[in-house]
Amino acid sequence: MALHFNEIDDDCLVLILNHLSPYDLRRVSCVCRRLQHLADSDAVWRDHATLQHFDRQWIENPKAQSQKEQYVQSLLDRHKEKWWPVIIHVPRRMKIRCGPPEFYSMLKIFTRGSTGVDSISSQEDVLKVNMQEPTVAVFREMTFNFEEYLLLLASAVEWVTESSPDDGAYISIPTSKILIIEESDRPSVIPSILLKRRGISYSIEGIDFHRFNKTLNRMEAQADGLNKLGLILEHVRLRKKIWSKIHLRKGDLTLEQVDAIVNPVDSSMMGRGSMVSGAIHRRAGPLLYDHCRTLEPCDYIGQTRVTPGYNLKANKIIHVCGPVIWSGSQPRHGLQFAYQNVLLTAIEEDCRSISFPAMGTGSGGFDCSIACKDAVEALVMFLSGYTVTEPMSFDQSEEEDYIGYVRMKRVDVDLIEEINLVCYDNSGFENPYPEFLAALRHLLRWSYKHQTCKTVSTQ
Amino acid sequence: MASESISVTTSDDQTIQLSRKHAQMSQTINSMLEDSVGADQEAIPLPNVSSEVLKKVIDWCTHHENDPAPVEKVKKLNKKREYKAKNSTISDEWDKNFVNAELRVIVDILLAANYLDVKGLFELMCKHIANELKGKTPDQIRERFGIQDDLTEEDKAAMRKAWGATKNDS
The missing domain is CATH 3.40.220.10 (Leucine Aminopeptidase, subunit E, domain 1)
Known part of the structure; x- marks a missing residue:
């Protein structure tokens, strides 16, 4: 069987690898030396490195030595400076224990195994929060520190730790409910509130749009004093202070x-x-x-x-x-x-x-x-x-x-x-x-x- | 006026007739024909392609003979859209059946398509093999394609560090 693969010459293989996502490339490069060499080659990574940013000018990173490094670097840069909205939908009165392992896997979703994971794995505390009603929270995140993240998380829900420390209720954030909004050019499915904020389009995978829009509308109505999502987010961050x-x-x-x-x-x-x-x-x-x-x-x-x-x-x-x-x-x-x-x-x-x-x-x-x-x-x-x-x-x-x-x-x-x-x-x-x-x-x-x-x- | 059918000789010494239309889908044969205008009627030798594979290729050509020619995309905007829409799903039902074959055959067709320079077929095969690679762990890929693991432990450790590999990866 091995013969088949060796018959394919390098040029063909590169064209095949061009069809793969960075995530798959990473696995393919672990297969054997030849594939490792090819999967790291510039020809494969050029598209990923140059075309992953649709919303802004691509800037060459002078430190990167290959197109792959270029990609990884720009990914990191992007995460550093970008607001990454995550929607967490919490069903009514649902209590699930959610400690660091779950947060860890949540972060796995964000990072796809490249950055920022080590920074929270040492956290041992369990956040105790009780939800009063279905809540949609819009977070930014990627390069959060853990505390800030928890604060944001807590703002999705009624914060009860201080009023009833022994209540024993736990935050319910099933990881399956976490949806990452990714950029796309399909404006038809976009909640207007997000568009206002970012000026970019989103599509959302695996989400009940009717319900989502309803909840967002309600949220928008609730917030008519600070009628912009940007202000809401800022509000979330400042609220504790205020x-x-x-x-x-x-x-x-x-x-x-x-x-x-x-x-x-x-x-x-x-x-x-x-x-x-x-x-x-x-x-x-x-x-x-x-x-x-x-x-x-x-x-x-x-x-x-x-x-x-x-x-x-x-x-x-x-x-x-x-x-x-x-x-x-x-x-x-x-x-x-x-x-x-x-x-x-x-x-x-x-x-x-x-x-x-x-x-x-x-x-x-x-x-x-x-x-x-x-x-x-x-x-x-x-x-x-x-x-x-x-x-x-x-x-x-x-x-x-x-x-x-x-x-x-x-x-x-x-x-x-x-x-x-x-x-x-x-x-x-x-x-x-x-x-x-x-x-x-x-x-x-x-x-x-x-x-x-x-x-x-x-x- | 050149004749409507062209004969080619495959690696196993068989002579196969194929119509001019199909032959012209292959850039390689097409250029050979252009080189020998007038002096044709002689079978074109294809030393890298077996008759079995050539029949498959002709099958594909027959099905796709009326497809519009692929448009060259030059604009950068298009390129971006292409990247975004980049997926290796095979949309055509007939194509799905076509690639549903043994790996041995698939690789042979890929090589033949590359040699004969049949763009659509080559693209299809690339997509199919990419699909085979997709979503598999390195172990599964090795098993599927029968590849020897020639990476040392140090290589793997370095890779794990660079990518922050998860438990699922070997």
């Missing part, structure tokens, strides 16, 4: 022990009366009133002035020209801008913790649910590094309700350590606490349950 920073409580703003509290005023900077502003003035004493008389009036909604705290427990008061529903063509925009401008001021004034009242819900005249939703969105976006775009750019726009964001430059949002949303009980207006909670749950939807147990009343 949820530890935003606190919601019922209580009295004037008793807050923070670096700065926020006093929403009208453009004269002289807010008085029965609102939050009046309460602050009563508590802070007449010196604050005298100070405020010396301040210049505001030019625009959201402008801030800073005074000392006087008799308050807070060190500083940030007076902000509060938005009112009848001011300008973009009242919601003004509201978000006010929140974010206060935070920017706080960073300038070196205030690490800050307490907000529910701006706009009192004499501002905003609908409570809209104001709370916008407020939370503004805070989350700010902590994610985004700020609302300039109000004037929307004047001519038809979409009056549209709020755009741009990424901030040169602002270190990590300087803000604590943001308190304080809902004052006795204002006579609708208490915004439930609305705030709903908004927070909406935007930090996987995790805010965890946060609410920390809520303390200062009254």
